[in-house]
Amino acid sequence: MTEPSTPSAPHAPAPPAADVLGVLEDLRAESAVLDGLLTGLPAEGWTRSTPAEGWTIAHQIAHLAWTDDWTALAARDAEGFDAALGARFAELVAAGADPVEEGAREGAAAEPVVLLARWRAGREAAREALSAAPADVRLPWFGPPMKPASMATARLMETWAHGQDVADALGVTREPTARLRHIAHLGLRTLGFAFTVHGLPAPERPVRLELTAPDGGTWALGPAGAQDLVTGPALDFCLLVTRRRHRDDLALTATGPVATAWLPIAQAFAGAPGKERPPRA
Template sequence: MTQTATMRARELPQTDPATARANLTAEFVALIDLVDGLAPDDWTRPTECTGWTVRHMVAHIAGSAECAVRKSTLLRVYASAGWNSRKAPDTFIDHMCAAQIAARADMTDREVAADLKRWARDAPARLAAAPGFIRRLRVPAASGAPKGATLSWFLDVINTRDVWMHRVDLARALGVARETTVAEPEAVRQVIRDLDTDWSGPPLALTLTGVGGGTWRIGAGDPVAHVTEDAVAFLRLLSGRSDECPLATDGDPSAADSLRAARVLF
């Protein structure tokens, strides 16, 4: 097995508010450019998120941006999702997304596009401006967040990650090339950081190729394998969307098996 000197992924710093604001702004600009180019028939195209069309996905992102700007909307969506600290994270998130989509059910497609622009304009700045005492609050374990995560993780990491991954979804649904932004390398790093934070599999070296790629150590101890994969394909695997990854492995094959079974919250 080829040995590669790397840093532990969990040692990467969490995205800071200023970087998060710039990255989310860039992601929204790219998303809006894509949405502005949608033809009428494009809105009903199915995506790889079960049961969601392109319209559902855009409506969800618009709703998420509104939640970032309007606290009253955030509280209403939380209430409609039936939040409690014991509810499974996927169930809660599904209910939140459903509420965001339902709130736009009576809008035309172009009104949904305009709604996205309305909230995306201010969302990055509002999230970055969240006060320190809010940022330091611990996230409930039932949320699916990595160990030790605070609300700063939701504010500075998850929001950009969500828009970025949904742009991947939309590009695949539409059969178009995806625009890359300055946010992509940081989005990749933060996913790998979260993976290593909760990792319980064998230690390994992970090399991701493409935009945002790099090499990191996952797990404590000397790597038993070196696994190589395309960055976007690997993040789609971790999100549970698809398993299209060969996970080329030099060394113990159990390392690839553990990666294939791993999940990170998106």
Template sequence: MEIFDDLEAEYDRLDQVFAGLSAADWVRPSQAAGWSVVDVLLHLAQTEEAVVATVTGTPLQAEVAAPNQDAAGVDEAMDRWVAAERAGPELVYPRWQAARRASVAALRAADPQRVSPWASAPLRPATLATTRLAEHWAHALDITGPLAIPYPDTVRLRHIAWLAHRSLPYAFTLAGVRPAPVRAELTGPDGATWRFGPDDADSVISGPAGAFCRVGAQRLAARDSGLTATGPHGPTALRVLRNYAA
């Protein structure tokens, strides 16, 4: 399936970034608040291991889950998990490499119609793979930005843009707003036009797909994105846009 191939390609690209980091790079602050570069990679390793656990039905080790039991939310749980297992790149990097290979293998082998528990809602393997692509891409920006490492957009953003648009009803509800139909008309990195949502929707978000995905990842403010939001629900949709359900 295309999403699994694209997920693996994104992992490979990020692996090349990690392979080129110096000892000083690993401990520099990332754009993820409170986390160094190696902390971000630890978080990705941990969540890849969680993918394998949920897809295969193998529970995480008790000592891994324990820090998260009384956390106020997903962000706090993830921060505690990283703090509980913080380590150097000599341990974290190979851990992530093993976890990402196991994650892709588990997703490819899973029943495509079977849902697995994840964050706020159970997901099928293809959608779970899309969330992993979205998370790795967003955290790649957290790492490569401060280190001034080029990380250009690719057509794989189409999966992330689809996820952000698909998550709009959830995003509306989370913000206390009644969901409404919204169409996205985006320009991909290759110049192609990507359309999501009903053709007759009277609310539209349009502009570069990279900006759309960055707003959804909360790596770019909607007001600074250059995106256009029209119709009765377009501005609200742009304000609440998110690439994840948590």
């Protein structure tokens, strides 16, 4: 792959407890958009390459299904999650395999109709498990434990990001929606992590986002008095922090040294940054 595809975002934002169901409904809507791209897709279409090197459309959906399975387990049975994680990952690491890549490879080997049914069932199971989990309890995960709202936000981010890869493979343009606000919020909250994963000290100065929303309004995130500022379309910022587009292909403007240094390395997901996608121009 040209960039990591990890199953969580570090330190994902946790909306108030009352908003958990709202995030889950947005996750359901985002999943439905991707599902619509897959419904009726012939078997050979699932083997089409996506912009993620070595991953077909089947790999993208298998990864989402794999992560949804782990999400449901984490929300329902923390001890079972820890036991399964220890056993499975120890086995794969001993064999020299990457757990994320292996999960995608195994899932992609299934017939498309079976894989699609698995993803549909798994995402609903994850949604139900997260909605039933106590809002203030941190659930075990591959990285730091997360509250249900944080995990739901991470699932929405990944569903949208991997859906972008599928859309690109199919030559489809998706309409941006207000659901991008979750991803923008997550992208800002992971600013410090982006520096850390590149071996740089986390900046002490805050950054403010002033993004043009899909409806033409403005999303202002971050302290109003911040001297560092990022402006531009919300869609472009979300494409950047999910590393689905190169910085040069996006209409984003950075003001201030922290914002300027951040944009080329920004990422909303956990794990190593991986190889950057080349400019499209």
